[in-house]
Amino acid sequence: MSENKIQVKNLTHAFGDLLVLDDISFNIKNEEFVCVVGPTGCGKTTFLNLLTRLIIPTSGEILIDGIPADPKIHNISFAFQEPSAFPWLTVEENIAYGMKIKKESKDVIKKRTDEVLNLLGLQKFRKQYPHQLSVSSEQRIVIGRSFAMHPDLLLMDEPYGQMDIKMRFYLEDEVIRLWKNFKSTVIFITHNIEEAIYLADKVIILTNKPAKIKEELEINIPRPRDIASKEFIEYRKYVTDQIKWW
Amino acid sequence: MNNKNILIKQILYLVLPVISVLLLIVLWFFASSVNRVLVPTPGDVIDRFVKTFTNPINNQYIWGHIWASLRRVLIALFFSCSIGIPFGILIGWNKTAEATVGSLFELIRPIPPIAWLPLIVMLLGIGEIPKILIVFIGTFTPIVLNTATSIKLVDPLYLDVGKMFNANSMKLLFNIALPASMPAIFAGFRTATSGGLMVVMAAEMIGAQEGLGFIIQRGMDAFDVPLIMVGMVVIGLVGVFLAVVTNYLEKLVCHG
Numbered sequence: 001m002s003e004n005k006i007q008v009k010n011l012t013h014a015f016g017d018l019l020v021l022d023d024i025s026f027n028i029k030n031e032e033f034v035c036v037v038g039p040t041g042c043g044k045t046t047f048l049n050l051l052t053r054l055i056i057p058t059s060g061e062i063l064i065d066g067i068p069a070d071p072k073i074h075n076i077s078f079a080f081q082e083p084s085a086f087p088w089l090t091v092e093e094n095i096a097y098g099m100k101i102k103k104e105s106k107d108v109i110k111k112r113t114d115e116v117l118n119l120l121g122l123q124k125f126r127k128q129y130p131h132q133l134s135v136s137s138e139q140r141i142v143i144g145r146s147f148a149m150h151p152d153l154l155l156m157d158e159p160y161g162q163m164d165i166k167m168r169f170y171l172e173d174e175v176i177r178l179w180k181n182f183k184s185t186v187i188f189i190t191h192n193i194e195e196a197i198y199l200a201d202k203v204i205i206l207t208n209k210p211a212k213i214k215e216e217l218e219i220n221i222p223r224p225r226d227i228a229s230k231e232f233i234e235y236r237k238y239v240t241d242q243i244k245w246w
Numbered sequence: 247m248n249n250k251n252i253l254i255k256q257i258l259y260l261v262l263p264v265i266s267v268l269l270l271i272v273l274w275f276f277a278s279s280v281n282r283v284l285v286p287t288p289g290d291v292i293d294r295f296v297k298t299f300t301n302p303i304n305n306q307y308i309w310g311h312i313w314a315s316l317r318r319v320l321i322a323l324f325f326s327c328s329i330g331i332p333f334g335i336l337i338g339w340n341k342t343a344e345a346t347v348g349s350l351f352e353l354i355r356p357i358p359p360i361a362w363l364p365l366i367v368m369l370l371g372i373g374e375i376p377k378i379l380i381v382f383i384g385t386f387t388p389i390v391l392n393t394a395t396s397i398k399l400v401d402p403l404y405l406d407v408g409k410m411f412n413a414n415s416m417k418l419l420f421n422i423a424l425p426a427s428m429p430a431i432f433a434g435f436r437t438a439t440s441g442g443l444m445v446v447m448a449a450e451m452i453g454a455q456e457g458l459g460f461i462i463q464r465g466m467d468a469f470d471v472p473l474i475m476v477g478m479v480v481i482g483l484v485g486v487f488l489a490v491v492t493n494y495l496e497k498l499v500c501h502g
Binding site for chain 1: 404407417
């Protein structure tokens with residue numbers, strides 16, 4: 001087995017005549033945290049839907065561990081942009097939900113749910129319902145639910161788009177904590193360049209529609225990162241120059 | 247100055263409902279003073295109500311009549327839920343079912359339940375079953391309608407979460423669509439309950455031997471206006487009771 005966990009080969013997708021993704025190829029190493037940045041409307045959502053196999057690409061393929069991606073074989077998890085915790089389940093039932101569908105054993109479900117609750121610091125609220133918590137906590141439950149699946153690939157679609165800056169910093173540290181703990185492979189979509197550089201091992205910069213890969217950029221800053229450090233600012237400037245969608 | 251105004255307003259809003267009720271009672275007494283036979287005083291109605299506990303009407307005390315009406319509504323509700331909720335799920339979830347049985351349902355639905363009364367009486371007589379059947383028709387519609395609509399309108403985001411976890415369509419239905427629809431199904435149940443009371447009154451006014459509708463009818467036949475009013479007040483109280491029970495059940499089942 002190659003060390004590349006995810007291989008995307010010549011991925012192209014068109015809705016009728018409208019070409020959305022044009023010949024995208026990249027690899028993601030096991031346990032790597034990849035951020036995808038690109039202009040709004042460049043096809044990021046289509047890109048994600050292709051990865052989750054909610055839609056089938058016009059051409060090209062996605063391999064996970066060398067096998068074509070298939071939700072029946074692989075564990076692909078997705079954190080949506082909008083808070084998507086189930087209002088009729090408690091916090092812990094929400095976190096356990098995906099594992100229940102995958103028919104994990106009771107012990108595994110219990111162990112991982114506790115693990116996630118601990119990492120999120122939500123033990124006190126485990127029996128509460130999402131609407132009794134804040135929107136940011138609801139989003140944290142969703143993210144916890146995704147990590148708890150031990151996914152082969154975890155996709156996040158601007159999960160922090162709605163949060164204020166202070167909350168974002170807090171949640172970004174939290175997602176790093178979860179990622180290190182569960183050793184997941186993550187693709188994180190954002191249009192916040194600072195967020196991308198703070199989180200990612202590697203940033204993939206997309207162009208305007210039809211989206212192509214403009215550049216793959218390794219972020220070689222040791223963690224925890226300081227957004228005010230000189231090298232961080234240099235990275236940020238560089239990526240901003242690469243995008244310039246305004 | 248401002249605080250004082252707010253205080254006056256608060257007191258006003260507390261006092262106004264009391265004044266309205268008092269005004270109604272005064273009006274009632276006034277009407278009674280004009281014609282006490284046709285409009286008995288509140289005291290007459292209370293006296294008549296007390297008498298229903300000691301003097302049976304058609305061999306039944308008031309409890310028996312309350313239970314007769316309540317029993318018919320509850321049996322009808324039981325059947326409308328156990329048939330209506332699955333039926334609503336079916337036409338809300340399955341496009342083919344919606345197009346076939348769903349359109350039949352849409353065709354029959356606009357007929358008010360009471361309009362069925364003569365036909366059902368002629369077909370099935372005046373026994374217990376036709377009465378329950380009429381109430382069933384009245385309670386079935388709101389339950390099916392609310393269930394089907396809410397199943398159809400479940401937030402696609404929740405279904406996407408399920409699909410992402412690779413849930414099959416049975417799991418999507420029973421783990422996601424159904425719990426997400428519970429509040430709306432309960433709203434349908436509430437509408438059905440009050441509608442059921444309405445229909446049972448009408449059903450009991452034709453050839454019944456017991457029930458609150460029967461009491462009202464008996465009051466009319468015997469020119470016993472206080473008894474009519476007793477029947478009206480008691481059915482109102484039964485409605486309140488059912489609403490309270492339904493609210494309690496809803497709190498128990500839905501958390502969202």
